[in-house]
Amino acid sequence: MTPATAERETARAASAPTPPCAHCNLPVPAGLFEPGADRQFCCEACRTVYAVIHGCGLERYYALRDSLAEGSGGPARSTGAHYEEFDDDAFTRAFVRQRDARLLSAELFLEGVHCAACVWLVERLPRLVPGVAEARLDLGRSLVRVSWEPSRVRLSEIARALDRLGYAPHPARDARAREAARREDRRFLVRIAVAGAIAGNCMLLALALYSGMVSGIEAEFRQFFRWISLGLGLLSLAWPGRVFFRGAIASLVARAPRLDLPIAIGLAAAGIVGVVNVLRGEGDVYFDALTVLVFLLLSGRWLQHRQQRSAADAVELLYSLAPAWARLVTPDGTSRRVGAASLRPGDTVEVRAEETFPADGVVESGRTEIDASVLTGESRPVAVGPGDPVHAATTSLSGRVLVRVQAIGAETRVGRLMAGVEDAARRRAPIVALTDRIAGWFVLVVTTLAAITFALWVRHDPAKAMESALALLIVTCPCALGLATPLAITAAVGRASRRGILVKGGAALEHLARPGVMLLDKTGTVTQGRLAVVRWEGDADAIPLAAALESHSSHPVARAIVAHAGDADTPSASGVSQSLGAGVRGTVNGRLVEVGSVSFVADRPAWLVEAIARAVADALSPVVVAVDGRAVALAALGDPVRDDARASIDTLRADGWRVRLLSGDHPEVVRAVGRSLGLDERDCVGAATPEHKLRVVEHELSHGTVVVVGDGVNDAAALARATVGVAVSGGAEASLAAADAYLRTPGLAPIVELCRGSRRTVGVIRRNLGASLAYNAVAVALCMAGLISSLLAAVLMPLSSLTVVFLSYRSRTFGGGT
């Protein structure tokens, strides 16, 4: 979990007790709070607007707003950071480039841009910050490209200005990959444009030729039109159509059938028949069908490519939010922010509470507790002091420490885990799309049918035999088949992303449709990923006293107890002293209150011993509360299971999934969570290291589909190796990069939706395939009967393609309607 999200969680937890304004979600002032009312409003204006919206029957606005707010993490606000690291040499080398003699430019991801007003505000930057020459925002990718004069302004000042506007900037990595993707997009568009123009012109010529068939046409002009069609058709094959031939050759070399193969066969047959018939001056030419085919297939592929790219872009934005900076301690004892990439082993860095360690190292001074769940899956904090090793990507929770850097970047434990992830991703069998699996059979069946047609006709009429056999190859060229999958997936991925489910690769949907084994990570996926009071035993009057004391600490245990107290009036505490890893002591309302571990409080009555034993049996951490030296209550703390977990897991199991828990946490804890979810003990694997997780995934892979759901770096290798990896909300950068799908809303309900939506999507794909194969069956029958003509092909082909388009966009896959 990044500090930003942690902050957001606490902000949400802190504002939770008072019901927010029903319209604007801001806290309601105590004076306007109406006890007993269904809805609370923070002001009269909000009440009026709410009434108007309701009166017009537009309540859906609130549902929409809530789903958007979940994704974007609340309203835009400035973070107040200084962005000194943006002026670093290492940062400049990585992200800034020279635009021309005078200007530098850089691309930054902005948090919270979403509408036309944002475009206006961001692009006014040259007016707000002197020295900025231009700011261009790309709304779809949340990416701004700024150009500035280095002599007049520094990048950190620009970043601060953007931050003040409420758009926290983050360096956008992989500028080269983005540039390559952009060029790829342009090439795609150019191919479509050429194919489209040629198809249009060929159809005009074909129209003249077809009308000529009916009303007569002079042979001279007929031949002229055919020659022009020939030129255009061959151009279409040689330029935009080249991709299919290249794909077909690649699939032959790899001995893996792909849909490109039957397409290339059809296109080649049409090209050859066309050339021969034009030269002969008689017989059908299929250039109109051929050029339209190229155009439609390219359009379908481009749509799918664009939809998946936008999902991938959204995920990339999320992991750009991870901090890539550190506080370097200079020899004179002060610290300044630098980019994490510019650290060297031997440097000393300062890490404050709630910050993420930028590198692996050893604690030099200070004490803190660290949350290492991202690396280990262990949900309980670990105390560290001088001499203890700490690792990059873990978070310091309570104290400030100085760390001597030992390893950076790829040398850190996270870096090595990431290398494992890349290795796992390489070894993963590529997902073979349904249509590609059909393609092999398709080629076999079509060529056999063509041979049969030839054999049937050859004794009656050898010329007709050749013509019919070739015509069969042409008209069965799988246009609708080629559109079936891209269109269904485009529609589904688009709908899913509006529901907060980002799917990076469409083929993943096909695999999620068929149940197999689902391995769930425990911490953060099934559970909430943070400590909370699960049980309070003993005197309930002690809750406010304990909360008063704990409100002085930012320790997770303290926060859990404060959250448990809710918004009840908390008295104030004085003389608070903390002993790290043990407890807190202080005076509240003139009484000495102690909250801490079992050994921290000396008093141990019989009921307490029993309560502690019960808590330990349920794998919860006991915290004792004592007033004036007498133990009065026991808080049992744990990582609570999400509310929707049980229902979601039951649904998944009813759908045929075998659900297993796979966690790095203590086996007892994992078993306890598994029990509460109704899972068998054998299906709860605890203390799993990343390597162990990978082994489990590989073992399960031999039985069939494996879906891994997780959020930490320790899950990343397993996510990459699994048939389909799903990263959940708040996940670490590594897991986002390794997964095929990302769920923006926390909890397990989106996983159920993802699986069910996938099943419906595959249903749509199947129906599409059925429709296009039915068309092909008709076409084959006509060919074998010797009845086919280029006119009939020109009518049948667009009909089948239109059917597929209609079926794809009409069907409900994710969510209700559009």
Place this chain on the structure above:
Amino acid sequence: MSVIYLVLPLAIVLAALGVWAFIRAARQGQFDDLETPAARMLPDDDPPEQAPRS
């Protein structure tokens, strides 16, 4: 009817011109972002004497 020998190539040349213009625009990146320009036209322009946009 022999005028068709002139008109048809001419039509194709015109179409080719259109395609050429599109390819130029695409290569310049005019189709990279199809979302923002639609939003960019919504706010009013500033009065020209203040600062014309480059």
